Amino acid sequence: MYRNRKSFIAVLITIVALSWGCKDDPPSEVTLPSNLEISFLVDTIDHGTVAIEAKADKANFYTCTFSEGTESTTDEASDGLFSYTYSEAGTYDVVVKAHATESEFIQQEESVTITFPVPGNEGDYPTAGYSTPTSYSGYDLVWQDEFDGNSLNSSDWNYEIGTGSNGWGNNELQYYTEDNASVSDGYLTIEAKEQFFNGNNYTSSRITTLNKQSFKYGRIDIRAAMPFGQGMWPALWMLGQSFPSAGWPYCGEIDIME
Template identity: 35%
Template sequence: MKLILYFLLAIIAACGGNKNEESDFVYTNGEKEKVLPTELSLSVEVKGVDSKNPHGDGSGAVQLSAVAKNAIKYGYKFNDKSEEVSTDGTFTYTFKEEGTHDYKITVLAYSSTGDYIDISKTITVFVAQHEVELIWSDEFELDGALSAQNWKMETIAPDNGSWHNGELQHYTNRLDNVYVSEGTLKIVAKKDQYTAQGTTKEYTSARLNSLFSFTYGKIEVRAKLPYGQGTWPAIWMLGSNIETVGWPACGEIDIMEHWGHEPEKISSATHTPSCYGGCTDVTVGTTTITDYSTEFHVYAVEWTKESLRFFIDDEFVYAYNPVAKNKDTWPFTADQFIILNVAMGGSWFTVDPDFVSSTMEVDYVRVYQ
């Protein structure tokens, strides 16, 4: 009898141990069935997203959180690459590819049986350029004439003695209009009757083209803008191939434009064959700055293979990133040079009749890659 009792106890113990080991399995007619997680959800937070940085602060970091019933662990895949495991559903990941890109994130929720369900989301993340190096600059430290090694002063108007847009000035290379003193470049627009190319204008100023050109990088210009109705200062870029392909096929990048008749409005824009001179349903970056003519501000653009991102004092203001990139929408694949100028008047605004002179001061121009 004792032997029979021990045998029965052994069977009961064995059955009890088997139940504990496979308690999550469901048995139907003696066959083991799958247990699948349910109600899987995924939340994604891109670091630094706000109204001015819709795709993040440039760090590339994202915080992920997944929840599902009957899940004991989670797996994450990024663009269908190798799986990363998380036991509690949370995971931090950092994208590395510079520029603005779309990424597919897939999360898999696993049950204790090893079976899973999955969902995917596509997000857009911006990664800023890293380990940048200053490759060119002008700090304007030597008083007197502008550096002939860095700049060419453009004085010949392309349109029969006149500049485009109905501008009212002649550009000169005179020290009256452009010089360096006390650590800054001065471009002086002034009421000054002047004759050139057989045409007399009532105003003079200066337009400077950099002799340095580059493809991709970041340019920063620290400047204080002129004041007065009719002034039109600009910090901008044109494709170095403009002589062969013309405008707008060469591409134009307007880092900063300001019009004296709209004194607190700063604009950033692009011009391409697909959109130039103002287009329907195409936005530009506009920012309000009240002390534009009394304080220096840093105007910048980050130019990558994928996008142009504009900043004022490190604050994001505008991005140009067309979905379809071709020669009409994205001519920004070749060298561009930098232009600094102050125009006077235009076809859609006038100059204050009491205007005498006003100056754009530039502390530095820097290019990083």
């Protein structure tokens, strides 16, 4: 009896010791990243390529999923920098995740639009596209310019010359001249050039209808082909007729395209 009791105590102690030794530690709480910000840069030289920069607080690494058709590609980067080249024009979804761990993350979904120049049309006018109607129900046509002739109609248009104040308020790098605009075959062409002129490395043209054409209410249609290339910033916009006296932004501004 004495020996059996001793064996029972030894076995009991062993079981208790093993039970204590196998107890799991409580899981530590994971801190998720926050303030995820995503910036896109669509390359206008290497067409179809988009660069993405993701930033977030307390992120250990990032993943980015690019979808094209039925296929998707997921890349991982510790610095949040990604690049992908699409094979076709279109609007695509991009999902960026900022990870604390592989399974703990925050995410943001954005869309990116990819365009390609028409083959063989670089530098040429588009031969197809939207045609602006000359009439709408309930509207009367009060002005139009089809750019007939070989120069701008000075009764409708002004040239703004120079660099303005602080690069026209936008730190623009070009010097505006009359020589960069031309009219021919029903087209107004504004050409930005890399050339040194009056202390600037670039030239272009800027035209307005100030004090010559102004409208209250109604509708304005513009048919224009946009340039492609790095550094281009075409813009079509409207300012209030009070701009010379009230100044910007008090005169108001409506951007048609910028």
